[in-house]
Amino acid sequence: MKLISIIFFVATILIASNECDGLEHGSNYQIFPLRMKSGLGGHYIPDVSCQSWRLGVEAHNVINWKTVPQECETYIGNYMVGDQYRSDSKTVNREGYLYARTLNITNYDIWVFDVDETTLSNLPYYAQHGFGVEPYNETAFNAWVESGVAPPLPETLKLYNKLVSLGVKIVFITGRPQKQRDITAYNLKQAGYYKWEKLITKDTSIYGGKTAVTYKSSERKKLEEEGYRIIGNSGDQWSDILGTNTGLRTYKLPDPVYYIS
Numbered sequence: 001m002k003l004i005s006i007i008f009f010v011a012t013i014l015i016a017s018n019e020c021d022g023l024e025h026g027s028n029y030q031i032f033p034l035r036m037k038s039g040l041g042g043h044y045i046p047d048v049s050c051q052s053w054r055l056g057v058e059a060h061n062v063i064n065w066k067t068v069p070q071e072c073e074t075y076i077g078n079y080m081v082g083d084q085y086r087s088d089s090k091t092v093n094r095e096g097y098l099y100a101r102t103l104n105i106t107n108y109d110i111w112v113f114d115v116d117e118t119t120l121s122n123l124p125y126y127a128q129h130g131f132g133v134e135p136y137n138e139t140a141f142n143a144w145v146e147s148g149v150a151p152p153l154p155e156t157l158k159l160y161n162k163l164v165s166l167g168v169k170i171v172f173i174t175g176r177p178q179k180q181r182d183i184t185a186y187n188l189k190q191a192g193y194y195k196w197e198k199l200i201t202k203d204t205s206i207y208g209g210k211t212a213v214t215y216k217s218s219e220r221k222k223l224e225e226e227g228y229r230i231i232g233n234s235g236d237q238w239s240d241i242l243g244t245n246t247g248l249r250t251y252k253l254p255d256p257v258y259y260i261s
């Protein structure tokens with residue numbers, strides 16, 4: 001009986017002290033990341049590092065990168081084919097719809113969409129090419145584009161359909177060159193984007209050697225000069241939404257696979 005009493009007493013103290021540490025003095029795990037990493041104690045955890053890299057990319061702190069870091073191939077691959085990419089895309093597109101429906105839509109209201117990784121997905125291609133770890137291969141990528149079988153990004157297609165229902169006109173501005181205009185139109189229709197006001201492809205005689213920011217700003221300016229009001233502008237690259245004439249609101253879709261300035 002005495003032994004049981006002692007065990008009970010010790011157990012009570014242990015439980016009480018645990019509660020004290022966890023609840024009254026804050027949780028150690030919240031403070032731990034603020035400690036300086038020193039010497040051998042600063043463990044390198046690949047997944048955490050790659051998450052930070054992806055956040056840096058999406059926040060446009062990490063810029064002008066050529067390829068995904070080699071050690072992040074598995075992390076980026078899992079992100080792209082898993083639920084998180086889909087969920088992130090859904091959040092962005094949903095915000096677009098919630099905004100659009102607050103507006104009184106007129107005949108001159110347009111929504112600008114980029115194409116690659118915004119309305120169409122090249123994920124089947126990138127899954128075969130290291131999810132951005134391999135350097136860009138123009139020949140191989142163009143062959144994929146010419147096949148015209150890129151699937152839609154489902155969450156963007158939902159936004160597209162809702163915008164069309166609201167009476168918003170759709171304008172695509174893509175960095176794809178004019179020679180890929182027909183296959184792009186075909187692919188968009190196959191993917192479910194059945195109508196649009198304009199499909200603007202890049203005239204390389206004007207914009208050859210210019211950045212996407214310059215090209216897309218200039219094309220949006222023309223649209224506004226024609227009398228359109230850009231109520232929303234969606235792209236996976238910061239160069240889709242930076243510059244001038246960016247529209248009433250911009251929407252950045254996730255893309256940790258490649259960077260276009």
Ligand SMILES: [Mg+2]
Nearest residue numbers: 114116117236
């Ligand atoms: Mg794009």
